[in-house]
Amino acid sequence: MAKTIRIGTRDSELALWQANTVQKYLEDLGYETKIVAVKSMGDIVLDKPLYELGITGIFTKTLDVAMLNGDVDIAVHSMKDVPTALPKGIVEGAVLERANVNDILVHKGLDFLQKDGVIATGSLRRKAQWLHKYNKHTVVDLRGNVNTRMQKLTDSDWNGAIFAAAGLERINLKPEHFIDLNWMIPAPAQGAMLAVAKEEDTYCREALSKLNHSTSEICVHIEREFLRELEGGCTAPIGALAVMKKETIDFTGALFSLDGSRKIEVIKQVDIGDKQDFGKKCAQEILNNGGRELMKEIKAEMK
Incomplete structure (x- = not known):
């Protein structure tokens, strides 16, 4: 009916x-x-x-x-x-069907990149990756919906803030001054x-x-399988991206320490026909390469 x-x-x-x-x-x-x-x-x-x-x-x-x-x-x-x-x-x-997977930096000028700077984000994943690349910078917390966060950036003395490109593009809020952070591994299913x-x-x-959309479904399920195996929930600094090519799936995943000083990464490719448990296997490689100990540290620090 x-x-x-x-x-x-x-x-x-x-x-x-x-x-x-x-x-x-x-x-x-x-x-x-x-x-x-x-x-x-x-x-x-x-x-x-x-x-x-x-x-x-x-x-x-x-x-x-x-x-x-x-x-x-x-x-x-x-x-x-x-x-x-x-x-x-x-x-x-x-x-x-998946949209843009990248993070972007909305900024007020890029002079700060080579010196001290203040960046805003509410994401542990973004914070850890930013500090991994720019360890002299300060990262402050930023909460609220996309519009609220954009206004907070305008009203602050921060140098910039990190957003998901897809969110800004969907509501036509992507500003003139931004750079693609294509070096930053996105959140699973971003x-x-x-x-x-x-x-x-x-x-x-x-x-x-x-x-x-079957291609998007396959890729995000691999990423979420990776996340689930690492036991990250949405609170640990974990990035994952699966991309389907003609006959293969390329995967990049990483676990970071909360301060960004440590990064454990896996980069693998698999034939589409062999994708069963692919995300889980990639996560196990991270866990066996020091990730198990790092996850324990992260959970202890966040208590």
Whole structure:
């Protein structure tokens, strides 16, 4: 029986853009939809770094509860915010075609790169990689939605702030003064959107399956498998990127110390037909090369 699909989303401009995109795709296929916006704790508590809040999936948990309570039928997320283990009863419906995976630096001039500088980011991964390259710089915490973070940068005396390129591009907020940080390994699934549904909801699951982009799905699953095996959640400085070529998948992954002084990296290639457990094997190589001890240190430092 046909029904109106209620699309749950955070109420930020970027989240609403993502939800509206899914809405358009579904309505183009003939489905009736309605957007339901909610505010997550990650959007409300802005005076603490994310890792201090101690909640994995802080941006997705509110929508999970809304879905399990029957208030929404599907939810749309930035996939990099989604825990590698979904709540019981909720399943992936579609990974949409991936956008730009890179981080960018929005800046007020680049003179500071060769001397002291202050960079803002709320991400441990970005902080660690920036300090790995620029160990004389100071990195300060930056929270809020994309618009809020951009305004905080404008109002501050910081030299720059790091953003996901895809987020700024999606809402036409990418400024004139930026540089691509193509040396920075992105977050697992960065640039990808995920739509989830209740496991029992065959109507919504079938609808979402029509939006799935298989190449993007394969690559982000390898990255998230790597993340899950390292037990990083979204609080350790972990980067991962899988890129599908014609017959192969290229993978780069790394674990950093919190201060950026140490980096354990893996760069591997696999035939597409041999991709089973590829992310897990790459993570095990990191763990066996000092990563196990480093993860223990990171967890101890963050207690």
